[in-house]
Amino acid sequence: MLNFLYAWGAPKTFYHYSKVLSKGFGIVSILALLFGWVWGLCYSPSDYQQGDSVRIMYIHVPAAFLSLSIYAFMASCALVTLVWRIKIAGLLLKSAALVGLVMTLLALVTGSLWGKPTWGAWWVWDARLTGELILLFIYAGLLALDNTLGENPASDKIVAIICWIGLLDLPIIHYSVQWWNTLHQGSSLLVMAKPKIHASMLYPLLCSLLGMLCFAGWAILSLTQVALLKREYRQQWVKTLEFK
Amino acid sequence: MMCYLSELMHSKYALYVGGSYLTAAVSFLWVFYRVKSSQHHIQLFLKKSLQQPYE
Numbered sequence: 001m002l003n004f005l006y007a008w009g010a011p012k013t014f015y016h017y018s019k020v021l022s023k024g025f026g027i028v029s030i031l032a033l034l035f036g037w038v039w040g041l042c043y044s045p046s047d048y049q050q051g052d053s054v055r056i057m058y059i060h061v062p063a064a065f066l067s068l069s070i071y072a073f074m075a076s077c078a079l080v081t082l083v084w085r086i087k088i089a090g091l092l093l094k095s096a097a098l099v100g101l102v103m104t105l106l107a108l109v110t111g112s113l114w115g116k117p118t119w120g121a122w123w124v125w126d127a128r129l130t131g132e133l134i135l136l137f138i139y140a141g142l143l144a145l146d147n148t149l150g151e152n153p154a155s156d157k158i159v160a161i162i163c164w165i166g167l168l169d170l171p172i173i174h175y176s177v178q179w180w181n182t183l184h185q186g187s188s189l190l191v192m193a194k195p196k197i198h199a200s201m202l203y204p205l206l207c208s209l210l211g212m213l214c215f216a217g218w219a220i221l222s223l224t225q226v227a228l229l230k231r232e233y234r235q236q237w238v239k240t241l242e243f244k
Numbered sequence: 245m246m247c248y249l250s251e252l253m254h255s256k257y258a259l260y261v262g263g264s265y266l267t268a269a270v271s272f273l274w275v276f277y278r279v280k281s282s283q284h285h286i287q288l289f290l291k292k293s294l295q296q297p298y299e
Contacts, residue, residue, distance in 0.1 A: 052257040
């Protein structure tokens with residue numbers, strides 16, 4: 001495992017395989033997003049209770065899922081940075097923060113647009129909503145901290161430590177609907193359980209989720225490549241690269 | 245497969261649904277722009293740094 005991390009975390013190796021991977025993510029994301037959104041917007045039926053507002057879920061659910069998943073990914077990168085000191089992990093963490101911020105903001109805005117016609121309010125101080133808002137502030141704080149520290153050699157470690165402190169918010173968001181009596185509904189889609197939604201709505205949702213997941217993957221890898229080139233520009237392997 | 249778009253256009257949720265998809269599209273385009281502009285800037289920076297080998 002360690003040998004794998006060190007081998008694939010070498011800057012030159014990472015740059016080359018991430019280039020291929022990001023291209024793949026980019027193509028899949030365009031196809032899956034187009035397919036998922038058109039399916040969700042035009043061909044999926046409306047819900048008997050929520051009406052057509054259920055179509056917002058094809059964006060809201062993947063965005064909310066990604067806001068948490070990206071943070072969990074960042075926490076893993078922080079662990080690798082702090083324990084094994086693999087520099088790529090620190091760059092991945094910082095690049096993921098921007099994408100995570102956008103996904104969290106998207107989850108909050110689409111949730112609000114769904115909440116107004118369904119709950120009758122743009123915003124309620126519900127545990128899950130408040131937890132998600134705190135997550136947005138954590139993402140923004142990490143980005144601000146990274147910008148403040150700049151090229152400081154200790155910046156990777158400091159951002160990684162703060163990232164781990166923010167990890168406390170994740171279980172609160174995830175389990176809030178079980179721990180407290182909240183207005184926000186429970187999960188309809190769980191990895192280990194049978195889905196509670198009909199196939200006509202499940203498939204466009206999964207398609208949209210795949211598209212947004214691949215888009216996030218593409219953006220994180222592309223931003224990490226840029227950060228890597230900026231950090232390593234004096235190295236020989238960067239000087240031999242050819243740009244179109 | 246039945247198309248529900250015309251029903252959606254006339255429903256009371258049209259603005260909320262449209263607003264959500266528009267917000268998502270704008271967010272993704274902004275991230276795309278950020279990625280592409282940073283790639284463009286780093287390429288210019290690397291080309292410039294190669295022209296100044298002693299710095």
